[in-house]
Amino acid sequence: MDVLKERQDGILTIFCNGRLDGFGAGKLEEIIRSSLHDDDRSIVIVMENVSYLSSGGIRVLLAYRKLLKERNGLVILAGVQEYPRKVLEMAGFTTVFPICKTTREAVAAAGRSADRDDLLMEIASPSHSRKGMKVTVESGSPNPATLKFIGSLEDVLHARLDASHIKAVRFSDVEYSLGLGAMGDGVSDALPLLGEMITLHGSMVWLPTDGNSTPDFFTPARDTGEVKIFTAFNVILNGTFNEVLSFETDSDTGISFSDLYREIFAFARERKKKPAGIVALVIWGVLAGLESSGIKKSPLRTDAPGGDRSIMDPEFFDTWIDHDTKPRYRGDTIVSFGIGIDFASDLGMYDPELLKALYYINPANKGSEQLFLHNHGVVFRNVPWDPSASLNQQVKKIVTEGEFIDMRHLLDSTRLRRAKVGVAYISGIVPDTPLRTP
Numbered sequence: 511m512d513v514l515k516e517r518q519d520g521i522l523t524i525f526c527n528g529r530l531d532g533f534g535a536g537k538l539e540e541i542i543r544s545s546l547h548d549d550d551r552s553i554v555i556v557m558e559n560v561s562y563l564s565s566g567g568i569r570v571l572l573a574y575r576k577l578l579k580e581r582n583g584l585v586i587l588a589g590v591q592e593y594p595r596k597v598l599e600m601a602g603f604t605t606v607f608p609i610c611k612t613t614r615e616a617v618a619a620a621g622r623s624a625d626r627d628d629l630l631m632e633i634a635s636p637s638h639s640r641k642g643m644k645v646t647v648e649s650g651s652p653n654p655a656t657l658k659f660i661g662s663l664e665d666v667l668h669a670r671l672d673a674s675h676i677k678a679v680r681f682s683d684v685e686y687s688l689g690l691g692a693m694g695d696g697v698s699d700a701l702p703l704l705g706e707m708i709t710l711h712g713s714m715v716w717l718p719t720d721g722n723s724t725p726d727f728f729t730p731a732r733d734t735g736e737v738k739i740f741t742a743f744n745v746i747l748n749g750t751f752n753e754v755l756s757f758e759t760d761s762d763t764g765i766s767f768s769d770l771y772r773e774i775f776a777f778a779r780e781r782k783k784k785p786a787g788i789v790a791l792v793i794w795g796v797l798a799g800l801e802s803s804g805i806k807k808s809p810l811r812t813d814a815p816g817g818d819r820s821i822m823d824p825e826f827f828d829t830w831i832d833h834d835t836k837p838r839y840r841g842d843t844i845v846s847f848g849i850g851i852d853f854a855s856d857l858g859m860y861d862p863e864l865l866k867a868l869y870y871i872n873p874a875n876k877g878s879e880q881l882f883l884h885n886h887g888v889v890f891r892n893v894p895w896d897p898s899a900s901l902n903q904q905v906k907k908i909v910t911e912g913e914f915i916d917m918r919h920l921l922d923s924t925r926l927r928r929a930k931v932g933v934a935y936i937s938g939i940v941p942d943t944p945l946r947t948p
Contacts, residue, residue, distance in 0.1 A: 513541045517762065521620045522550050523613065527559040530567035530594070539570045546574075547841025549796040549895035549928060551583035552620035556613050558589030563597045571607065581894040584608055588616035642761060643773065648754040655749030655934035657790060657849065660942040661742045663867055666690055669814035669821055669830075671704070673697050675742050677942070682733035684709045686792055686847045688886040689744035690805070691716055693728060693737070700740035704808040706919045707741065708886035710792075710845055711902070713909040714739050715888050715917045719807045723832070725917035727888075729910055742809075745849060745868065745884070747790045748940070751932035752783075754901050758928035764798030768875075768922035771850040771883055774933060779855070787855035788868075788936040793846045793887075794904055795929025796895055799837025800844065800887070802918035803874045806832050822873060833874040835923065839915065843893040845905055846920060848885025849936075864939040875922045883922050889915040901930050 511534030512527040522545055528534055542553065553574065557563075575585045586608045590598070598604050610616040660677050664670075676697045691707035693714065694700035707716035713729040730737070755774065759765050765773075771789070778786035807813065807830065809821060821830035851857070851869055869882040890912035896904070 511537050513537050515541055515545050518554075518613070518617045519621055520762070521552065521554055521617045522546060523554045523556060523617060525556045525559075529562040530557070530560050531562060531564045532566035535564075535566035535570045538567065539573075542570070542574055547796060548843045548891065548893050549841070550578075551581050551895075552578060552586060554586050554588055554613065554616040554620050556588045556616070557591065557594055558613075560591060560594055563594035565601070568598070568601060568603060572603075575606065581896075584620065586610060586616045586620050588613045643757045643759050643765065645777070646756040648756070650751040650753045650932070651749070652752070653749060654937040655747060655752065655790065656938040656940055657788070657868070657936050658746045658748050658940045658942060659867055660689070660744040660746070663743055663870060666743050666809050667820045667822060667870055668818055669809035670811050671701070671742050671809050672811050673701060676701060676740050677742075678738040678740055679744065680733055680735055680738060681709075681712050681714065681730050684739070684744075684746055685712055686710060686790070687744050687746040688847050688884065689741055690809075691739055691741035691744060692718065693726070693739065697740060701810070702808050704740075704742055706804045706886055706917070707739075707744075708847055708888060708917065709739070710847060710888065710909050711906045717804055717917055719805060725888075727914060727917070747847070747934055749934055751792070751901070752935050753933050755931045755933060756897055756929070757931070759926075762798070762927070764925040764927040766922060767848075767883060767885060767920060767924050767926070768881060770926065770929075770931075771852075772881060774931070775850070775852045775855065778935065783935055785859060785935055785937050786852075787857045788849065788851050788860065788939075790849050790934040790936055791847070791885075792901065792905065792932040793844065793848075793926070793929050794901060794908070795844055795926040795931075797839045797842050797844050797889070798925035798927045800839045800889065800918065801835045801837060801921040801923045803831055803833040803872060803921055804919045806830055822870065824873065827873055831874065833921070835874070835921065837925065839889050842915060843890045843895075843908065843912070844887045844926070845890065845908055846885050846887030848883060848920070851882045853880040853882070859937075860939055864941065867941070868939065872921075885920040885924075886917070887920045887924070888917045891915050895928065897928075897930065899930075901932050904930070
């Protein structure tokens with residue numbers, strides 16, 4: 511049994527050749543499982559060259575019919591030959607699976623099933639087309655949003671940290687944030703393991719700097735105050751989304767984070783959104799490829815580079831920073847939080863010293879010198895894409911029930927195929943404590 515796959519008009523199409531018996535069913539299941547993306551609604555199974563079908567093959571078809579039915583989708587069969595059709599008839603399944611004569615007809619039918627929720631989304635919200643993207647806009651809160659930051663980014667970048675730099679934060683005080691943090695029994699336990707961290711709807715995910723490159727996470731059912739987040743630097747969203755943008759791309763390669771932020775800034779300027787120089791984004795999307803970087807070891811004063819130099823200096827960068835530009839997790843779900851600063855916009859309303867406390871140059875990012883991004887993201891798998899779902903409710907559901915895969919600091923070259931984006935237009939930057947000089 512040979513099983514091949516391809517995408518026709520964006521629809522996962524599986525070509526089977528041989529006997530779809532117990533052995534062939536195993537190969538078919540393996541190919542579908544490894545190829546099905548979280549935003550796939552329907553699949554086509556081409557059986558023009560299948561001479562035999564048994565209950566083993568039918569069980570696989572039924573299993574994925576059940577999964578895709580939960581996504582309001584279908585398993586569509588194409589070109590079913592005489593003997594397999596008789597088997598389906600005797601088993602009572604010719605009315606369960608749509609059967610088309612040709613692959614082209616089946617792909618067209620699958621495409622129509624995938625358009626249902628997109629149509630509902632377009633009816634509910636105004637739609638725009640921008641450079642290969644279809645964008646829908648939902649109004650959010652009119653209230654202003656600010657960013658609060660804890661600690662000093664300069665202390666992190668120059669490896670000046672000791673116990674005095676660590677602050678304990680309650681889970682209930684943070685909904686969306688990113689920074690450098692850890693969990694443990696106390697400051698001394700957390701300090702040597704400080705790594706990239708993100709909080710999403712109160713759940714904390716972090717990458718301990720213990721050399722194992724394996725993320726850890728904690729989702730509290732309630733906040734007793736006895737378990738805290740320890741952080742040396744954290745940027746927290748105060749407020750909620752001013753609007754929610756839904757988008758999908760025409761290209762299977764998607765759109766990069768840098769281009770997405772650039773389009774959001776341009777879109778805001780066109781509609782005269784004020785302020786529009788800094789945005790915070792919460793993203794729930796489907797990946798076209800994740801590229802990442804991340805700190806390898808806790809930036810403690812005892813390990814600092816000589817001469818108070820930055821760990822981002824070319825001489826020290828590879829020692830301190832792990833970076834991976836091979837796109838990963840294509841078709842999986844990502845939930846991320848991040849901030850973007852557009853220096854092509856008027857930033858006069860922001861205190862320059864507070865502005866500098868939010869961003870830095872990451873040598874692993876290759877892009878515009880006018881756009882600075884800082885994004886962390888968590889990867890989940892087997893989360894059906896539903897563009898009609900509420901963003902906040904879906905994020906909460908994913909972080910509490912989703913199949914957790916990975917967490918990384920995202921490079922600007924990370925790409926998305928489609929996403930729902932909560933946009934907060936930042937009207938101010940607030941330090942947790944007054945800025946201090948080292």
